Amino acid sequence: MTTHEVKLDINGSEHVVAVESRKTLADVIREDCSLTGTNVGCEHGVCGACTILLDGEPVRSCLLFAVQCEGMEVRTVEGLATADGLHPLQQAFSEHHALQCGFCTPGFLMLAVGALERDHDMSDDDVREVVTSNLCRCTGYQNITRAVMAAREVMP
Ligand code: FES
Ligand code: FES
Structure with a gap:
């Protein structure tokens, strides 16, 4: 080998x-x-x-x-959480109930972090477009979308 x-x-x-x-x-x-x-x-x-x-x-x-x-x-x-606590997007996923079984969650988190770091001023439609990239069998996407929009407001 x-x-x-x-x-x-x-x-x-x-x-x-x-x-x-x-x-x-x-x-x-x-x-x-x-x-x-x-x-x-x-x-x-x-x-x-x-x-x-x-x-x-x-x-x-x-x-x-x-x-x-x-x-x-x-x-x-x-790599998202630090000694100070959860990353703002992880916090938003928790607060907005953006996961159920959680299998898709790491992928959604990294997808959204990358998108938000590239463009802080994403419109709501941009967020919806980004979220369509990944599959979730549980949540119906509404809460994931809300969580990403909430994180958009607080991410540095
Ligand atoms: S495991 Fe990579 S896209 Fe599904
Ligand atoms: S929370 Fe189960 S697949 Fe997304």
Whole structure:
């Protein structure tokens, strides 16, 4: 089995892993870096459960090979909360009941954080458009949309 050494900056910590070419970024984050907050659902780019930020952009980590991400900066759901407490978006998800089973939640959080960091002044329609990117089987989307709009008002 041929492996390649890949260096990733994940949530500010350096991870150096030896991975097969075929291994996805999602699997490397979960299995080699022990960060299991990123969920894997469909494994072919449809559901968005595996969304992370790669150099600041929301991407589906099941569609990337880890070897493509050498030297890049990864942010996962584990990096959102700080010693001071939850990230404003996590707080908003809690207050607006934006999750039920929670399987989709890490993906929605990273999707929305990336979108809000890129554009603080997103319109309500922009927020709705962003939220359509990922699938949730439980909530019906209204509360997720409300939570993202609420976070938009308080995110620095
Ligand atoms: S697991 Fe990656 S999009 Fe569904
Ligand atoms: S809260 Fe269950 S899939 Fe979204």
